[in-house]
Amino acid sequence: MSRPPLPPFTAETAAQKVRLAEDAWNSRDPEAVSRAYTPQSRWRNRASFQNGRAEIVDFLAAKWRNEDEYRLIKELWAYDGNRIAVRFAYEWRDETGQWYRSYGNENWQFDADGLMEERHASINDLPIEASQRKFRWPLGRRPDDHPSLSELGL
Template identity: 75%
Template sequence: MSPRPPLPPFTAETAVQKARMAEDAWNSRDPERVALAYTEGSVWRNRAEFVTGRAEIVAFLGRKWRRENEYRLIKEVWACEGNRIAVRFAYEWHDDSGQWFRSYGNENWEFDDDGLMRRRFASINDLPIAEEERKFHWPLGVRPLNHPGLSDLGL
């Protein structure tokens, strides 16, 4: 694979770029597209689930987005240094019964020299919300550039 800029070491500006690229890819809800940002042997901890490699990432994301309907995500950089970025995020979705949730979490990312993520550790909590409490109302897909971020929304 060719490099996926921006490359480490990250600055505050390039970390924000990398986080937005990840957000946009995840909002596509396309497991194959998302998996290309990770090394072949990428290691994840997502909640209490452990995933290794692109094939497992694709399978994991397929299951995730079959369960999490109308998924919309916002990521925000918390800190960065060298080849590591820490982000906080929130996403909204509903289950098959129509119950809406806002899922909050933190991720720690580590990248290889080509800008591919080789390690991802995610801690996530789900909060049931009423539909009228939703804050993410853009059409499915990439968040519009003028849509507020997490801090702007008070999250």
């Protein structure tokens, strides 16, 4: 299965890949998101490690059960060959009603078919007040006219 755009990436195709990933994650559909990864994809996410699509699906399903009102923005940081570096921020609310903005970086490596074979994520959570939220679009895909991380000063 091929998942364009394919490496080696250009500035344009790397940015497209980042937006496609953002859109998928904002769907909060673990099965759909997992199809962007190789069957044996390896992840490091904070202090947890996932290997393969089944573990990715389980991880994402648990994540989105605990992170209500999840909205994410990703931004291209760098690219080279079959690798992309991304910075991101997402906002979410826990079961007590506390809002967070989570900031992080990801390093991605793709196979020749454009499937991600490695994902390394570093993430920090900042408690925020509801009035400090910046990601207020309806759940789902971020509108094209919504400001980017850089435009928001994040």
